[in-house]
Amino acid sequence: MVIASLKEGIVSIITEYSMNKKNDYAELKKCTQQQVDAVILAGGKAQAMLGMNKLLQKFGKQIQLLKLDRILKTRTANVMISSHRDHSIYKSFIPHILCFKDDIAGSKGAIVGMKTAWQYSHKNYIFFVPCDIAVLPKSLLIQLFKYMKRHSRADVCYVSINDEPIYCLCLMHRSAINQLNRQIEQENYSLKQCFDQLHSVVFHLNIPGQLFSHIKTLSQWQQFNQIQAIQ
Template identity: 25%
Template sequence: MPTAEQTSWVILAGGQASRMGGNDKGLVELAGKAMIEHVIEALKTQTSSIAINANRNCDRYQAYGSVFGDHIQNYPGPLGGMHAALHHKDNEWIGFVPCDCPRLPSDLVTRMANACQEDTDIAVAHDGDHIQPVVTLVNRRILPKLEAFLANGDRKIILLYRQCNMITVDFSDQPNAFANLNTPEELQQFGQSYESN
């Protein structure tokens, strides 16, 4: 079972962001700062090990920390970032959060780590209504399954999880912490409420 200090965390910023007009979601501005800055601020009080998975604008992302890209071509989605991280990092436990989730829980790392048992493959955040499949803590032993899954052409994240020993971690006390911003309209609406709080 991991402690929070034994986990390493990766911000997934490697997607195409087609619903954001193709703009790199981690770098779009929210309340005067790049979205990824909000995510880093939420994580940096919880862990000293933060890296970024990005496939575009890597020079800009390097201003925020260590950056690595997918090993698989053609944007395979979050699983591509997870696959790259499991090759890039040597921690037994690696956590993932999306770059468009600016209000992550302040106890995310501790709560995710504490939920894991010896046989846990994947811990996934649950907001009380839905799982949040990209807010996850995985054990590196899933790598062979992940590689076989990707080699088969599969990309649907939940199908991989069903092949693993998955647990959910209850964050129903913080359901709004997982608001993710996929479109310019969502960004504008969220930004207005963010600045008024």
């Protein structure tokens, strides 16, 4: 009887813990849906991809644009694309999506796309996602949001995947805008150096067996798809 009661008590505690975790996740997801916009960064020249638009290529079984939108649209208020081309093609896939170009010409880097994005967002946070990200865990935004709430002074939280920092993959608070502007006014387009001047925190994400965190070249894209085809 004592053993049976003990077992029932343990099961009850585990069940309650699981329910609390689910409730916490649901509450955090509700917060991100209200407070966070998502911006897919696709403003590069893609020279290493021979000019191919990565966002319109298949990364595994799905076109990258559709895959990213599917993950982001249920976790954020709005999904936008920072890109200098192919806006009509994006809208043929997702009619409601908002597309914009950098407000400084010349493909100066992701920092300009981030700065421009704040002109289109009225939320407190923007979740920036590079168009060439190989894997985007569905729970990542929730984890970053929770991590930034824990570090209340943080202006930005960027992700390191398997010890490789991906500065373009980050959750940024509106408080970072002034530093973005200062950096660009100085014609310093280094995102790393910008983040060094902010209250930034890094979220370490380990994905065992993941060969590429993001796809930089045509060869990597081909290898990635070959691996995905046999999994």
